[in-house]
Amino acid sequence: MRGRLTLAFACFVLVMTAIGGGVRINALADVARMNELAGLTTSAHLIGTLVEDLHADGVPVTADRLAAYVPDETELTVTHEGSAAVTATGEGFDAAAADEPTSVEETVGSTTIRLVQDASVLDDATREAQVPLFFLLAVLVLFAGLVGFVVASALARPFNKLAESAAALGRGRFDFEPPKSKIPEVVLIANSLSTSARQLQDSLQRDREFFHHASHVLRTPLTGLRLELEELSERPDLTDDVRRSAARSLADAERLEATVSELLEFARARSLVAGAEVSLMRLGADVAQRWRDRLPESREVRAYVDGGPEFTLTPGPVEQLLDSVLRDVSDHGTGAVTLRFAGQEELVKVTVRSGPGRRGAPERPSAQVAHTIAEVLGGRCTGDATSGELEILLPRR
Known part of the structure; x- marks a missing residue:
């Protein structure tokens, strides 16, 4: 551009x-x-x-x-x-x-x-008068190119930032910062991206609440019904017709329970952003490289993938969470940083270790943000990266 x-x-x-x-x-x-x-x-x-x-x-x-x-x-x-x-x-x-x-x-x-x-x-006199003009025109064109480059860079900068924000949203990140600009088109696009991010985040939250609600509302009655039918079918005073009806009802209840479990697992296994999945190996390499670029050279960053390197997942949520951990480790931790990734069928486990924390450190809002993001994403954080290790469990979705 x-x-x-x-x-x-x-x-x-x-x-x-x-x-x-x-x-x-x-x-x-x-x-x-x-x-x-x-x-x-x-x-x-x-x-x-x-x-x-x-x-x-x-x-x-x-x-x-x-x-x-x-x-x-x-x-x-x-x-x-x-x-x-x-x-x-x-x-x-x-x-x-x-x-x-x-x-x-x-x-x-x-x-x-x-x-x-x-x-x-006359030709020589005309040429002598025109040569300075040609030189001036050439200088004007070069100056115009320089000014155009500066102006174009200033105009393109917010659009490049918008492209980065759109790419982050496409990876499943909702914490991007739109560019600050007075250009109406940039403001309109930035507002649209922010609105889309909020809507996607709300949709993710509603889906998670639906999974929990559906699991409770559907599975609990079905489990109770199945237990009632099992108890009924074992009563000795039942006639053969009633016993056969109870057995058929019990089989139907078990099939219905299996179908509900299958549908919930299918919904839970859907990708957050279709087509944006990356392997755990690539995710670990990208996160480690970003940490190396942001931390001082004196603080070494090592990354390992202990299991499931071929597992795929949407990278945005993990990047968003780890960026909060990075800010906390950068502000309050010391020494080298170690990242360990392990992929499982339904979860991704990330372990972060850093050197001992600085004494007299003030409150650590970034650490609280990391725990909050993990809970919103349906996972959890335990421990502290600056006083041992921080263990993060997130759904692969």
């Missing part, structure tokens, strides 16, 4: 500078032409005055005498009443190469002066 914004900004400035530069280049060409015409006109007037004075003094006007007054790369033609035209050529004048020469004609008294300038003089 940043590269596209930079390119768009630079292209916009390039188009604007090209339009303005084209107009300015044409204007400079016209200015150079007018300057050359003005210079030739002045020279022609001076030469005409000189020729008039020579004729008044009776001095003959020859090409050699005029050669000293002819500008370089210019041809001079002098015509006086009653005299033949005299032509003198300045140094460097090339009549054959002059495609569109610049010429002026002035009359002073009885003398007509015509100056024809080589086109290369």
